[in-house]
Amino acid sequence: MSLQPTTLEELQSIVKDNQGLLPIGGGTKPALSTAFNGATRLDMSRLSGIIEYEPGEYTFTAYAGTPVRTIVAALAEHGQYLPFDPPLIEQGATLGGVIAANTAGSGRYRYGGVRDFIIGVRFVDGQGQLVRGGGKVVKNAAGFDLPKFMVGSAGRFGAFVDVSFKVFPEPRAYVTLKAVFASLGPALEAIYSLFTAPNEMDVLDLESLDDGRFGLLMRLGGLSTALPGRVERLQAFLNTKTEVLSNEVIQAEADAALWQQVNGFSWVPDGSHFAKVPISPKRIPLLENVLLSLNPSRRYTAGGNVAWLAVSDIEQLDMLLNKLNLPGLVLFGPPGRPFIGPRPGVSLARRVKQALDPSGKFLEI
Amino acid sequence: MDHQPFFAALQRIYPKERLLTKGVQLLAYESDALTSFQTKPSAVVIPESQDEVIETVRLCHQFGVPYVARGSGTSLSGGSLPIENGIVIALNRLNRIKKLDPEQRIAVVEPGVVNLQISQAADRYNLYYAPDPSSQSVCTIGGNVAFNSGGAHCLKYGMTSNHILGLKVVLADGEVVEFGSESLEGVGVGPDLIGLFVGSEGLFGVALEITVRLLPKPELYRTVLAAYNDLETAGNAVAMVVASGLLPGAMEIMDRLSIKAAESAVDAGYPENAAALLIVELEGESEQVETEFEEIMDVIKESGSYEIRVAKDAEQRLRIWKGRKGAFSSVGRLSPDYVVQDGVVPRSHLGKALAEIDRLSQEYGLDVANVFHAGDGNLHPLILFNGREEGALEHAEELAGKILKMCVELGGSITGEHGVGMEKRNYMPAMFSEVDLETMKTIRRQVDPKEISNPGKMFPGGEAPALKMTGMHPLEAKGIISRE
Ligand SMILES: Cc1cc2nc3c(=O)[nH]c(=O)nc-3n(C[C@H](O)[C@H](O)[C@H](O)COP(=O)(O)OP(=O)(O)OC[C@H]3O[C@@H](n4cnc5c(N)ncnc54)[C@H](O)[C@@H]3O)c2cc1C
Secondary structure (H helix, E strand, C coil), rough: ECCCCCCCCHHHHHHHHHCCCCEECCCCHHHHCCCCCEECCCCCCCCCCEEEEEEHHHHEEEEECCCCHHHHHHHCCCCCCCCCCCCCCCCCCEEEHHHHHHCCCCCCCHHHHHHCCCEEEEEEEEEEEEEEEECCCCCCCCCCCCHHHHHHHCCCCCEEEEEEECEEEEECEEEEEEEEECHHHHHHHHHHHHHCCCCCEEEEEEEEHHHHHHHEEEEEEEECCHHHHHHHHHHHHHHHHHCEEEEEEEEHHHHHHHHHHHHHCCCCCCCCEEEEEECCCCHHHHEEEEECCCCCEEECCCCCCCCEECCCCHHHHHHHHHHHCCCCEEECCCCCEEEEECCCCHHHHHHHHHCCCCCCEEEEC | CHHHHHHHHHHHHHHHHEEECCCCHHHCCCCCCCCCCCCCCCEEECCHHHHHHHHHHHHHHHHHCCCEEEECCCCCCCCCCCCCEEEEEECHHHHHEEEEECCCCCEECCCCCCCHHHHHHHHHHHHHEEEEEECCCEEEHHHHHCCCCCCCCCCCCCHHHHEEEEEEEEEECCCCEECCCCCCCCCCCCHHHHHHHHCCCCCCCCEEEEEEEEEEECCEEEEEEEEEECHHHHHHHHHHHCCCCCCEEEEEEEEHHHEEEEHHHHHHEEEEEEEEEEEEEECCHHHHHHHHHHHHHHHHCCCCCCCECCCCCHHHHHHHHHHHCCCCHHHHHHHHEEEEEEEEEEEEHHHHHHHHHHHHHHHHHEEEEEEHHHHCECCCCCEECCCCCCCCCHHHHCCCCCHHHHHHHHHCEEECCCCCCCCCCHHHHHHHHHHHHHHHHHHHHHHHHCCEECCCCCCCCCCCCECCCCCCCHHCCCCCCCCC
């Protein structure tokens, strides 16, 4: 069954009259957005559109069903952007989906992820009530920070109606530097030394290449006149402080195309199961070891702090993650079990579930 | 209620020098930096280990005894005010930095670690902990977590919540939970429990261990000081900088009264006769900052400033900041007493908000000094009064309330960083509906069914202790800390 509210009131009465609801935005993350086991699709796409955008304030409020694409276009007109690079934009990801899944692309390295930019939320809880948390200003310490809590909530606590974000001025130009290392070890060492270096980067991605080699992709954003000097300096740093084999500068359209590809997950092989795994860089060698037999397509974003793994079988990955004590979130794969690996803190999450959705209108957390 | 069995159990955990029950011993814990509220607790316990905290919370739950966790007691909103017939859990001795990993840029610390100590420990790796409340030389990371504290340099990289990656907490009913990780992604999977806990003002339980992220120290600062003939033009200059698309690390404004006070207290060398000063600071990689600096100078030159100064070296920069960071305690010297508010307005309404504060100041016949985080619209009006005059405190509080309501009417918030605490709880309904507040309370009761963890704070209603006026926070009077 699928229900599609077009107004807040409709949404409220749907929640009051139904069970087993799964709110769905653009459906771009099928493991999270496919209804299963008799669950009811709650299609949020009609609650869409920008409600308020004041460029001078660097904040906006929009219905949760708004495609991120619409937001990105409106912001771009004023030289503004969502610094955390929400993925799957071209494919139709909505704001609500990005929040519920907590998906951020490579740009999350510098200024943070979804949680660091959301400032307000209104949602319909399991009792059909409209609840607001946060507000519309960039700084606000009043009440529990429900907007942040909702990041990663996977539609289990209520259906978002509208959300407010703060945004930043977009860097006027970008350049990407791609450096190649003989193996994982020296690539990680390079990350560690870059972590305490003065060089500022918007992106620091680690990718596995052929023959056991690894690449580091460093994207620099800023004023175009300063960029050539900053790139040269970064190259000098890599040459003197790391065991870099070679490096290449990627600019203009090639740079834009590269990151569109990365953040659109077009590098993920068709039909594979795909998961996000928060990790710390020092645990990457452990993960790499156990992944050896699967040899998945993979990428580490945010300076080796988030692993994106494309495997053929999510069950197997679940087992491995449990062994390594790493939680994971499935984006592409069979519906029904988006959370794999251990679930730290889930007992606290369940208490909040009990408060917001006592009769279980939305799916189990 | 009969506390005897409860105290007997406490005595089994704590030796008597760490279980304070006598009047004089309790005196120092009667209030926080909002000294107009005072309550004597039944006892103060001083744990030295996480296990002692856990056992204490479990006893409180078992016997239904309310408690308040306390760091350094610098809360400006009555957040760490004791509960009548309750105990204070003083966390200053839980002050170990358990891990500092420069390669992953993280530190794992106990809640009693002082904010500045993290940066000091990280300094030799060229790293620092970014959120910088003016009280950072005394306030604890546990208090920062409870209040999601901010500071002058939170414009670019955010408040406390944006820098917390992992937490271990004992919930109010004694369950110990851990969430988040050493990953920059923090919780990353499932609802953001860190987001929920940070800023919860001690209503869920006690933070026992905190993983924070560190940042590389900015290579270069460029600090510009611009003087204006009126406050509104300075406010508009902020809007111009924001509109230019540059992202400064800090953007602060001081008005005439606070400039005068700062000058007389710390000789900051500010331009004379200014009605308003704007401080803009760029920070980051040198090439980028130098280029941004050229652009920002063009903007400021256009903004109607009559005198622009640029800090030539680290010493001049520090002098500018010394005046700014010490402004409130300096203002405090001009007046026997004051209350400080912390409302937020949309940045484009700064000029309007300041004009309204000025009008209210005249209407109430009370001087109001303004020193604030202009970059994010976070006002800090400081209302001066004489507590020895009958009803003066109530008069000042009434003016403060009008300012808060104005902030909400302009689309802002009643608090940007000081928290709701005891002081602003009656203004919560101006911001949130009954359903919103009831929902927050329901969440609280799920975590704390007996409502023993810092009860009486954040939510409207309930008994408030009578207001008293006793002047500055003792540390402030000594000039160790200053309000921002
Ligand atoms: C002069 C001065 C300047 C200030 N400047 C700023 C500023 O620039 N920016 C800003 O944001 N604030 C500022 N403050 C306010 C204050 O310093 C902050 O709120 C700070 O975070 C409080 O820390 P504390 O250790 O003193 O906490 P306390 O006052 O002891 O406690 C504050 C709250 O935290 C709770 N708490 C403490 N430890 C824990 C724990 N481990 N687990 C759970 N809850 C806990 C308490 O119960 C209480 O509710 C200033 C205060 C003063 C006096």
